[in-house]
Amino acid sequence: MNISYIVLIPLIPLAVFLLLGLNSKKIKPTISGYIGVLGLSISAVLSYYTAYKYFFVSGKVDGVYQTIVNKSVWMNFTETLHIDMGILIDPISVMMLVVVSTVSLMVNIYSRGYMKGDDGYTRFFSYLSLFTFSMYGLVLATNLFQIYIFWELVGVSSFLLIGYYYTKPSAVSAAKKAFIVTRFADLGFLIGILIMGYFTGTYDFETLNNPEGSVILNWASTSFMGLSVITWALILIFIGGAGKSAMFPLHIWLPDAMEGPTPVSALIHAATMVVAGVYLVARLFPMFYFVEHGFALNVVAYVGAFSALFAAIIAITQTDIKRVLAFSTMSQLGYMMLALGVSGYDGHEGVGYMASMFHLFTHAMFKALLFLGAGSVIHAVHSNYLKDMGGLRKHMPITNITFLIAALAIAGVPPFAGFWSKDEILVAAFEHNKLIYYVGVFVAGLTAFYMFRIYFGIFWGKDKTYEHPPHESPLSMTLPLMVLALLSIVGGFIPFSELITPDKLGFEAHLNYPLAAIAISVGVIGIALAWVFYKKENSLSDKYATAFGPFYKWASDKFYFDEIYLFVTKKILFNGISRPFAWFDRNVVDGTMNLIGNSTVKTANKIKGLQSGKFQDYAFSFAMGAVVIAIVFIYLWTN
Amino acid sequence: MIAGISIYEILTVTSILFFIGIYGFITRKNLISVLISIELILNASVVNFVVINKYLYPDMLQGVIFSIFIIAVAAAETALAVSIIINLYRQISSVEVKDTEIMKY
Secondary structure (H helix, E strand, O other), X not given: OOOHHHHHHHHHXXXXXXXXXXXXXXXXXXXXXXXXXXXXXXXXXXXXXXHHHHHHHHOEEOOEEOXXXXXXXXXXXXXXXXXXXXXXXXXXXHXXXXXXXXXXXXXXXXXXXXXXXXXXXHHHHHHHHHHHHHHHHHHOOXXXXXXXXXXXXXXXXXXXXXXXXXXXXXXXXXXXXXXHHHHHHHHHHHHHHHHHHHHHOOOEHHHHHOOOOHHHHOHHHOEEOOEEHHHHHHHHHHHHHHHHOOOOOOOOHHHHHHHOXXXXXXXXXHXXXXXXXHHHHHHOHHHHHHHHHHHHHHHHHHXXXXXXXXXXXXXXXXXXXXXXXXXXXXXXXXXXXXXXHOOOOOHHHHHHHHHHHHHHHHHHHHHHHHHHHXXXXXXXHOOOEHHHOOOOOOOOHHHHHHHHHHHHHHHOOOOOHHHHHHHHHHHHHHHHOHHHHHHHHHHHHHHHHHHHHHHHHHHOOOOOOOOOOOOOOOHHHHHHHHHHHHHHHHHHHOOHHHHOOOOOOOOOOOOOHHHHHHHHHHHHHHHHHHHHHHOOOOOHHHHHHHHHOHHHXXXXXXXXXXXXXXXXXXHHHHHHHHHHHHHHHHHXXXXXXXXXXXXXXHHHHHHHHHOOOOHHHHHHHHHHHHHHHHHHHHHHHHO | OOOOOOHHHHHHHHHHHHHHHHHHHHHOOEHHHXXXXXXXXXXXXXXXXXXXXHHHOOOOXXXXXXXXXXXXXXXXXXXXXXXHHHHHHHHHOOOEHHHHHHHHO
């Protein structure tokens, strides 16, 4: 299979970024929108072609999906340790190509309507292209270092897009927060990479991931604090992934990231960038599974399960619809992580891995749809808050239907996409870890509840008084909604188990009817409860909120995690560490330098009187000197 | 060889002349006086050349010729110094030593 053309997939968005970014003042907004959409369409077509060729024509050799690598050495450290640049094609990277290209194309089309009339229209499209380029690069990376480079690039494009409305202080601080928190996590990632390079001597994914390779077989050779160093490296790498994927306790940046324009939230903070952490774990899955009998993988599973539960509880109490969706994203990412965490390797054992990737795919579609639908609503009513919305189903029929489809998909109602992937996750959890299974089922119910809470809140209930009557969005915005809704319906029927498995062999998946029945009934109960509580406006929800009392208050204040972080950073880190260091710098380091400077100035002041400028003084000194020398010589020689 | 006068007496006179020159150079307030003091120093050394030549090597004339050189050079140097003083006077309308302090800047 010839893969050299695949390099064009990331390079076209890069070219678009340079074109729009360097000429952002010269290009007219309408034209720049078309350039952005055109560039991404070409990338998307190439991605679909690649996926078709790989999955259905030439990717499979003897029943196994091949890993195809095309790379060249970029930096050479030793014979074995070098950093390559290249592209790596295997089932998950091809699947991610499809996800990234689909969502970013839809978001670009949508943005042409949503951002209309904005001052930085061209700048916005150039940033989107930069992000898409970085995400493609991340997906196609052949080694840990290359993935790290693009990891930082998606981080910086996320920063730029969150802070897009840079005149708004809240957006600026949200951008800073997102950047600093993810950078902090990336420090873990970097240390993990360095440990990995030091102890295994390679960054290459193929060498690292080979189940019969020396890296995986020799994991026990060096240990540190009771665990293999490779396990430590994997945990540190997972910290990097957890930062990007907003896993507990590094989740605090994601809700604030909603300050960015809504299409950005859909593209970066729902569908693509935040799944980079999941993708990273999946990319190193054989290592996670085999090293130390999956110790690091258990960490992934429990962090994922806890994040899923934690975020779902917070999501119920939020009143800003974008924040509900943000916490929902975090919860679903936790789902993907826990699915990876409970996965095995061979044959049907690998159902968790498959389900995680499946859920990543379907979630990207329906969550992007939810965000774009929310953007459409916000565009119409000019508010993010649930209390300003109601009865919109009559005004915005297309948004209503597509949002409903997405909500049903995320709630796990068949035949929508989310049901199939979520069911596989629950099957995997049921087979490997009952505790995680119960958490998963409970979270599924919560998901259905909070999603229909906002659905009913937005589209049903009484009409609110609007500034001007809300109306359906233009075609450029509703077209992506319809396309994504279609994908949310049919996405579940893609036979993922035959395409993406850890051993790349594929297996026949069967619906496990009892488990599916439980999942559906939990989802339906969640929807029914939401119906009772929120379909008509009544005091029931307030009553229950007061019944839960302090717990409700905690949850709606996000369990005070922002405050804890502020306390830790401002009170403990700044006062305890930064201030002494600042004092040391100001007094000792600067003091030494000032002492040298000041003493020179003082001495100079003292002795500058000697240079009187009167030549007779100089002549006098000269004569006296001559006399002294003469006396000395006479004294010496007359002895 | 001058009858009745030893070399020490002559050298004493030139030394006195020399130190009067040094003293004048250091203490005079007027640049012209300073210049005259320099002439005293030079003349003291010229007399030394002649006297030492006469007493040590009476058959040779190097010392005498050298003194003529020194007188010529001193004349040139005086011309130069006077021209500097005139220029200075044009600039600051003064030939006082204390007014030339600004040269240090």
